[in-house]
Amino acid sequence: GDALTFVIQEHHAQALHWDFRLEHEGILASWALPKGPPTDPKKNHLAVQTEDHPMEYATFEGTIPKDQYGGGEVTIWDWGTYELEEWQDGKKVVATLHGQDDGGLGGVRKFSLFNTGGSGPNKDPAKNWMIHLMKDPASASPEPEPARAADDAAPVDIEPMLASLGKVETVARKEKDWAFEMKWDGIRAIATVRAATKDSDGSVTLTSRNGRDMTATYPELAELVDCVDVDCVVDGEIVALGPSSRPDFGRLQQRMGLTKSRDVERERSKTPVYLMVFDLLHSDGESLLRTSYDQRRERLAEVVSEGENIYVPEAFEGSLDEAMKSSKELDLEGVMAKQRDSVYLSGRRTRTWLKLKHSSTRDVLIVGWRTGTGERADTFASLLLAAHGDEGLVYLGRVGTGFDQHQLQSLRKTLDRMSRKTPPVEVPSEDRHDASWVTPSLVGEVTFGGITEAGRLRHPVWRGLREDIDPDDVGV
Structure with missing residues (x-):
């Protein structure tokens, strides 16, 4: 017969x-999973049965x-599709x-859902279910586990998982489900490490979030x-550190994009960089993408030690309020909140990782x-x-503050090489002059203080170029 359909939707309701x-x-039989599908066969998750949905809902976003x-x-x-082994209405x-x-499950997974009757949070026993991840899903199907096999074959192709902008009150509702890290003011890097052996010195490859090889730009991170x-x-x-030994994105600009060894060495002596390692994705041939955040952090502490330019900052021990206060006192951007049960979704922007910022920043196109x-x-x-909208570029206004002399001069040289005769976006006459x-x-x-009714950035201040971000990804 025809294959049966399944869908798992991430739902940011109350x-x-x-x-x-x-x-x-x-129809679509439905359960709400407050903690998502389980990633460990030893830990079952609550599943609350909800009303059936029409089949059309399987594609809704x-x-x-x-x-x-x-x-x-x-x-x-x-x-995707699923194979049904057992269906006992109201029971199992x-x-x-x-x-x-590239989905959240990472390939083939076998689950058992079972009703727990009066044992559960709902007064209606029919709604109280649990979901269990069964061991060895591959044995239930002749097909391989595509994501894990691909990850092991080409780990360097992993793209960073991206966080969404969040609100403190959203995280505070279920604070115990979240871990907190300081938000470092730098650029993301996936580092693929081949360990040293008797016959080899080993190697490190650094890749930006848009796939650029940054290895030659930051040679000190070969440590x-x-x-x-x-x-x-x-x-x-x-990150690069400023005079107060805190991350300084402006200083990092002096290193970004350099590839000639002479230029790199000159700036390296003035502005050394450091790698803040916060996640372990592969270890000794094993993919950890589908293990929980807590498990990955535990393994990270075992696998990576610190060096002169390599740091492994621990997750913040304390409450969300304390994390935000500490971040503010350290003059950092904010806090990263990460769900303890969250798996690593390569190349996906999710809401299981949230950026909690002290001020608003955004990417822009010049x-x-x-x-x-x-x-x-x-x-x-x-x-x-400007930034990309649904029907082309949308004008966001102008920024004239936040530049140092080095940025002014180097940006002007770069802009002169990119000139065109006509504006690429509709710009008001008062801003088109000269x-x-x-x-x-x-x-x-840029940082900014809000958005005007006309859609312009209010009081924007320049922070620097983002060569690690693809221009097509800069949306309104």
């Missing part, structure tokens, strides 16, 4: 949960209005799910090979610049900014 839906007799049932953001976490379901290579005894892949942040006067006669007065236009392929970052 409380974050995952909707687990299985096709059955023409989008926003449910807040005044409606289930109001909030819905995204598809994984989907056993099914083997075949998810997507990572001395900090491990096994081949591994780690996720971290490259579309032009305005002529400077006085001290800025040879550089520029301000940059004109403007020069450029191809919108340079990504920058």
Whole structure:
């Protein structure tokens, strides 16, 4: 017969949960999983049976209005087909799910759902279920486990998992389910390490979030090979430190994009960089992408030791309020909140990792610049900014503060090589005066105080270029 459909949707309603839906007799039988599908056969998760949904809902992603049932953001976490082994109405379901290579399940997973009757949080015993991850899902199906096999074959191709902007109150509702890390003000790097052997000195490859090889730009981070005894892949942040020994994104700009060894060595002596390692994705041939955050952090402490330029900062021990206060006192960007049960979704932006910032920042595209006067006669007065919208580029305003002299001069040289005759976006006449236009392929970052009614950034301040971000990913 035809294959049966399943879908798991990440649902940001009043409380974050995952909707687990299985096709059955023409409808989608549904359960709400407050902690998501289990990743450890030894730990069952609560599953609350909800109303059946029509089959059309299997492809739904989008926003449910807040005044409606289930109001909030819905995204598809994984989907595919499943093999039914057992279905006892109201009692038990056993099914083997075949998810997507880049989905949340990571391939083939076999689950058992069973009703617990009066043992559960709901007064209605029919709603109280648990979901159990069964061992050795591959034995239930002749197909291989695609994601894990691919990960082991080419770990260097892993892309960073990305966090969404979050609110403190969202995390505070279920604070015990979250771990907190300081948010480092640098650029992400996936480091693939081949450990040293009797016949080899080992190697380190650094890859940016948009796939650029950064190994030659930061040679001091080759020290990572001395900090491990096994081949591994780690996720971290490259930072430069300012006078107060805190991450300084402006100083890091002086190192970004350099590839000539002479230039790298000159700046390296002035501005050394450090790698803050916070996640372990592969270790000694084993993929850890589908293990929980807590398990990965535990393994990270065992596998990677610290060096002169390599740090493994521990997760913050304390409450969310204390983490935010500590971050503020250290003059850091904010806090990263990560769900303890969350798996690592390579290349995906999720809400199981949240950025809790003290101030608003965003990525922007440079579309032009305005002529400077006085001290800025040879550089520029301000940059004109935009981002991708549904129907093309959208103008965001201009930024004229936050630049040091080095940034002004180097940016002007770069902009001169990117000039074009016409504006790439509709710009108001008052900002078009004495403007020069450029191809919108340079990504920058600004802080700002809000958005005006006209859609412009309020009081933007330049922070620096973001060569690690693809211009196509800069959206409104």
